[in-house]
Amino acid sequence: MAKTYSQFFSGENRAKSEQNGFYSLTNAEVHEELGILSNKLDLATESATPNEDCISEILSNGDIFLFSTESGKVWKRTAAGVYSLVHTNTNGSNKGCKLWQGYLYYATTTKLGRITEALASSESSWSSQNDSYATFTLSGAYKPMVTIGSGLYIGDGYYVAVVDSTHTFIADAFDMPSQFTCSALGESSDDLLIGTIVGANVGCCKMFGWNRISPSWTFEDRIPEIGINCFIKGDNIIIFQAGTKGRIYYWSGSQGVKMKKIKGVTTTVNPYNSTELEGRSLFAVGTKIYSLHREDGDFPYALACEYTASGTIKSIIADVDDIFVSGGDVVAHIGTTYATTVIETPEAEGSFKRVEVMYRSIAEGATVGIETSVDNADYVSHTSVVDTINKKVSFNGGLGKTNSVQARITLTGLVKIKAINIL
C-alpha cells in the first residue's frame, strides 16, 4: 500500500517507525506555507571578526555587542552590519551579558561590568565602562542572566545575584543547597526559574522556582537529566533543553514535563543558545539551529533543523529579520543563497517499487536527489527524472524485493515540494 508523507508541519518524529512527521529535516522550511516544504537560506559568514566564540546582546538601537567567551574582547556590530573591536574586559573571558535599565551589563566568572547603553554604542573604543562594577560571591562557572520585573538576575554558583532598578547589586538574593550550580535562568510570569546542574557525572538536577519575594524558593522539581542547559525563548510557553541526549521539556507551572527529543545529538550547558526570529523559537545544538514552532494553535509544536553553521555554535541572537550565530570562531547570519535541504522519511513497511517527490516548483538550476534505504541498509542513490507534466520527480528502475523502504530527498537551489510518495 502506497505511503504518502506530506505533513511537513509536524516536523521531526521520534523514530524511523513513527509514520507521523519525518525522521529528519535539515535546513528545511516547513511553516511558511501549509503543505509545502522548501529550502531555507543558508548561513553565511558576515565578518572575519569576531574570530572568537561569543555570547551576545542587542541594544535598543539595534547594535549588537558580542562578548568573547575565549578572552575579554568585546565587539560591536552596528545595525548596518559593521563590526569593530570596542573593548577588552580586564577581568578575562566573558560569561554573560544583558541589557538592563539603560546599562549593558557583562559578567566574567568573578566580576560584573557595565557601561551605559548610549556610550556602549557611541564610543568607538570604550572608555566609560567599569569592568568591576560588582563582585560575585562564588565565582560560579556559568553566568546566565534574565530580567524580570524590577531586576536583572544573574546566576553565580549556588547563588543568584540581582541588580535592582536603582543598580544596586545584591550578591546573594537567592541561594540553593551548595551542591547545585545555577546553569540557566528563565521566567514564568513574574517568577524566576533557576535551572541547575550538580555535576557532569550526576544524572539528575533540579529546577527551582522563586517568586522573588519569599526568603526561599517556592517550588522545586527534580529533573532526571545531567543539567538544565538552556531556556528556549517562546511566547506563552516555557520550554527548556536539558541533559546530554537532546531532551526538551516544557514547564507546567510547577514541574518540568517531557516534550520532545532531538534524535542523535549531544547537548551541554549553553544558556545563550536560544532566540526568537519572527515569532519562531530557535535554539542551537552543536552545529544545527532548530526551530520549535507551530504556525497557529491548531498545529502541534514541530521540531525542525532550519540552519546549519560551519562550527559548534556558542550563541544565537536575532534582530527583526536576521540571526547572528557565533560559532567556529566566526559570526554567521542568514545569507542570500539557498542551503542544501535534506529530508528523511519514516520507514515504510511493505513491498514498494519506487519513490516520487511531488513538487510545486523547481527553480532554474535547482535539483531534487532521491536515495533509498531498503530493509535498513545504507542509502543507495538513484538518477532523478523530472516529469514536468505531472510535477513529480522519480527514478527509473525498481527497488527489488523490499520489506521496508526509507527515502532520503536532497534539495539544492530552491525547490518547493508537496509530498513524498513511496509506492
Next chain:
Amino acid sequence: MKIAKCKLTAGGMIGQLSEEKRREHSQEYLQKLIDEGEKIIETYEENGYLVIKMEE
C-alpha cells in the same frame, strides 16, 4: 558611588542559613571586596541587608 548588598535575614536554604550564618557570610563578602581593592565609603544595616557603599 556604587552599592552592593548582602542579606542578613534568616531564610534562603531552609534551616541552614540562620541570621548568624548570614551575618558571617556578609562579613566575608565585605572582606573580599576590601581585599580586591574596593574603596569602601560606608557600611550600614538597612531592611535586613548589609549595605556597602563604594567608590565607583
